[in-house]
Amino acid sequence: MLNLVEWTRLEPWRVARARTDRGESVIVKWAGPHVDGRHTDAWRLRTEVAALRFLADDLSVDLAPRVLAEDLRAERVILQDLAPRVALDGLLRRDGVVAHAPRLEAFARARGELGAVTAGHAELYYRRRHLLGPVDPEADRLGHVTRLRRESSSQAEALGVPLTGAVERELARALDVLADPGPFLALSNGDPETNNVLVRTDGPADARLIDFEFTGFTHALHDAVCLYVPGPAWMWVGGSATLPQVGDVYRRALAVGVPQAEDDRLYGTALAAACVAFALARLSRRHRLDGRPAGDDSRAQLVTSLEAAASAAREHRALPYLAGLCLHLAEALRRRWPDADVDTAALAPYTPRRR
Structure with a gap:
């Protein structure tokens, strides 16, 4: 996993912008309660990882952020930062x-x-x-x-x-x-x-x-x-x-x-x-x-x-x-x-x- 040294919480979501020890900006996402209770927290995070890797790795499509790293046991995912969008x-x-x-x-x-x-x-x-x-x-x-x-x-x-x-x-x-x-x-x-x-x-x-x-x-x-x-x-x-x-x-x-x-x-x-x-x-x-x-x-x-x-x-x-x-x-x-x-x-x- 990446060594994160600077955090900015992007309220109200379970998302934060972080900076690595190499100065790269990334997005960190973690599991937590969701207003739509159809699925568990872990299910939703696994679905996001599968979807983003499917688009980027299987289809070579650049329509969404790339997954840079994930620890699904800890329910944490690190994504490409799409700023300045x-x-x-x-x-x-x-x-x-x-x-x-x-x-x-x-x-x-x-x-x-x-x-x-x-x-x-x-x-x-x-x-x-x-x-x-x-x-x-x-x-x-x-x-x-x-x-x-x-x-x-x-x-x-x-x-x-x-x-x-x-x-x-x-x-x-x-x-x-x-x-x-x-x-x-x-x-x-x-x-x-x-x-x-x-x-x-x-x-x-x-x-x-x-x-x-x-x-x-x-x-x-x-x-x-x-x-x-x-x-x-x-x-x-x-x-x-x-x-x-x-x-x-x-x-x-x-x-x-x-x-x-x-x-x-x-x-x-x-x-x-x-x-x-x-x-x-x-x-x-x-x-x-x-x-x-x-x-x-x-x-x-x-x-x-x-x-x-x-x-x-x-x-x-x-x-x-x-x-x-x-x-x-x-x-x-x-x-x-x-x-x-x-x-x-x-x-x-x-x-x-x-x-």
């Missing part, structure tokens, strides 16, 4: 999206490239990952599809929006698409948001993806959802005439390795399915949000997530009944929470959610 979400919050449109494009391109270069290599990744401990490829692939099959109907009915007839059939079809990705089966770091990409500010963005603790092979279009539907940090991420069409940037990058992405029908259906599934999965937060005080941004964010998913489906002329379902659910939430009756048309792209 900084997290894109902080730039967007500080300066607004227009100032960083090229960096947003670079983010979308990097996500598409990750899918393009890893598609078709699931067996190679899981062979490496199995060497570090047990892993369930089926659970990675299905993600929240299984829970949505089980809970979507009751979640919607609780809001007075029953799933019947064409809506129910279209939801089953959408979940089937996500559960069986075919050529779209690709690696995701499991958290494709703007806080998990580092970009340069002194020239070309030269984006790098980080935080691979929840890596797995799943439908590639899950990684495009963040370009259409607001994740936890944002109220709205919708396009604007002043911004590049980042969804198209992602699609072109993905098509280099997954030519089926050029098929409008296949791509549109899969993207709409992924966006709707993401929004419906967030409905599980409804009970928690009922207890929040009036005006809490998380309530309005759930409304805008559903409306953004509907907008993405309509934009790609796919899954019209599910688009309608999302709009009906959003209307039901607006009635339930009058404080969440926001005008999405007035929201600028990448409007932050107040915490």
Whole structure:
């Protein structure tokens, strides 16, 4: 292991920047509690090491930091320091999206490239990952599809929006698409948001993806959802005439390795399915949000997530009944929470959610 002589804790994460006795800057990451309790601390660290070595050593891909050393028994990993790159979400919050449109494009391109270069290599990744401990490829692939099959109907009915007839059939079809990705089966770091990409500010963005603790092979279009539907940090991420069409940037990058992405029908259906599934999965937060005080941004964010998913489906002329379902659910939430009756048309792209 390296001899570390200088530390700077990068709060609030279990990450620190350190300097070796040779004056090299490195990143040290260690295990610790995570808000997502699906996996143990050790599991997440082993997954990150396997994913980063898979990209760098097996595929010779320069999209993420390299692993310089690891002691998995001690639950410590030393990674390449990607400075002077900084997290894109902080730039967007500080300066607004227009100032960083090229960096947003670079983010979308990097996500598409990750899918393009890893598609078709699931067996190679899981062979490496199995060497570090047990892993369930089926659970990675299905993600929240299984829970949505089980809970979507009751979640919607609780809001007075029953799933019947064409809506129910279209939801089953959408979940089937996500559960069986075919050529779209690709690696995701499991958290494709703007806080998990580092970009340069002194020239070309030269984006790098980080935080691979929840890596797995799943439908590639899950990684495009963040370009259409607001994740936890944002109220709205919708396009604007002043911004590049980042969804198209992602699609072109993905098509280099997954030519089926050029098929409008296949791509549109899969993207709409992924966006709707993401929004419906967030409905599980409804009970928690009922207890929040009036005006809490998380309530309005759930409304805008559903409306953004509907907008993405309509934009790609796919899954019209599910688009309608999302709009009906959003209307039901607006009635339930009058404080969440926001005008999405007035929201600028990448409007932050107040915490």
